[in-house]
Amino acid sequence: MIVVVGSRHDPVAAALVEAWEGAALCSAEDLTRPGWAWSSTAPASSRWVVDGAVVEDRLVTGVFVRRSRVYADELSSTHPDDRAYLAAESHAFLVFVLATTRATVVSQAADGTLGDEGLGPERWMPAATGLGMQVAPLRLASRRVAARRLTTSVVEVVADQAFGDVPARSAARAVALVEALGLRWAAVVFDGRHRVVAVTGARSPGAEATAALARLLTAPSPLRS
Secondary structure (H helix, E strand, O other), rough: OEEEEEOOOHHHHHHHHHOOOOOEEEHHHHOOOOOOOOOOOOOOOOEEEEEEEEEEEOOOOOEEEEEOOOHHHHHHOOOOOHHHHHHHHHHHHHHHHHHHOOEEEEEOOOOOOOOHHHHOOOOOOHHHOOOOOOEEEOOOOOOOOOOHHHHHOOEEEOEEEOOOOOOOOHHHHHHHHHHHHOEEEEEEEEEEOOOEEEEOOOOOOOHHHHHHHHHHHHHOOHHHH
């Protein structure tokens, strides 16, 4: 089983659940429902709540994370005065689950963050330069300036595979950069001079990447051996 951790209002999460056989959505509401049981010392007894149903962790082969945090507004069944606290607690619990599940996790938590919250330039720029990649200058301004028009190309990386219309050298370096960041999925954006502009895990996967992710998330995890 593949678990997509996301929002019911996210069309990308819904499309991935539809595309992947046996996939189901774990929403913010599921994080607050009864049925969860999680132990870092007895993983065989750990249980998820996915789409309202209790699922044993041993049956989950892969997890795809499509959210950056749990938002208070998502918890509409909770009293408004308690939503912020419950959202924070749910976020912390989700980070713990993703760090200790035996399933393969794509877009893992980093320093308590999820998704692109922990994938800013301060993280990927040093990794890119350490690999000898050119990085497009990052310009900060105190006043509003007209956006520059950039010609960009995107490489989608799934594990050791790259998908995108770029030179083989750029594709190989994109794979190395995503691996250096400890990720199994991300999109690396290059400008017209083949300099790295951004790294993101929030992009909607293309058809080839979606198929590759399905294979990755249904393969046996080494943590189960």
